[in-house]
């Protein structure tokens with residue numbers, strides 16, 4: 001069957017940067033002069049001419065907001081952009097989170113908090129009780145320490161060096177919360193080791209769990225196959241996957 005790709009998803013749309021927020025030494029948030037209809041967990045492909053095109057999760061849809069960690073050439077260039085600079089994007093793309101249950105737990109590490117902040121906003125709006133566990137190496141690396149609280153979530157910070165919140169990993173904290181039996185569904189985004197642990201914990205508690213996964217991608221539309229992971233395409237079948245799909249070889 002031929003899949004019809006909407007033109008809006010296939011061609012980068014120009015827009016401008018309306019606001020730049022420094023979240024930490026390595027992370028900036030960009031508010032764009034654009035709006036889309038999107039679900040939390042979906043992403044956009046940002047294009048910079050003569051540079052590249054890379055995926056970023058939506059932190060907000062109206063206006064479009066992305067939060068970017070400076071890790072290489074593309075994000076280095078993005079971090080140099082200022083208010084009124086031009087930027088192009090395609091999307092929203094991919095499949096987002098599915099809200100289930102009344103009491104939900106969000107577990108985020110690093111810039112993994114980006115799609116979770118969008119999910120928190122929707123979940124609170126839908127009268128879910130939301131707890132967010134945010135993990136980082138140290139205080140200076142925590143992204144969105146206030147954002148989740150301002151949205152109305154209970155927030156627990158976890159740092160590896162103990163400089164803020166609980167000393168330890170976000171997954172250690174999550175495990176303690178899950179043992180109280182007060183959580184119906186878990187949503188996580190962050191480094192691979194963190195997601196593997198989330199998967200183990202949720203599996204052992206028999207909990208509904210969705211993870212946002214990453215893989216280098218090119219087209220973002222399920223055509224080129226470069227983001228294939230365990231027989232699934234992260235851009236088209238994900239980036240959000242339920243535990244069952246993840247366990248079928250996606251987490252290696």
Ligand SMILES: Cc1cc2nc3c(=O)[nH]c(=O)nc-3n(C[C@H](O)[C@H](O)[C@H](O)COP(=O)(O)OP(=O)(O)OC[C@H]3O[C@@H](n4cnc5c(N)ncnc54)[C@H](O)[C@@H]3O)c2cc1C
Nearest residue numbers: 055056057067068069071072073074075114214215216239
């Ligand atoms: C669906 C999706 C959503 C994303 N959302 C965000 C977001 O909200 N904010 C954000 O900052 N980034 C996000 N990313 C990651 C971002 O697209 C990459 O980090 C991008 O490659 C950075 O480009 P670069 O040229 O700056 O660095 P690159 O040169 O591409 O990467 C620098 C280093 O980072 C590592 N790396 C980069 N990307 C990946 C990856 N996908 N998997 C494993 N290792 C990697 C590599 O080891 C590499 O050495 C997302 C990725 C995906 C697939």
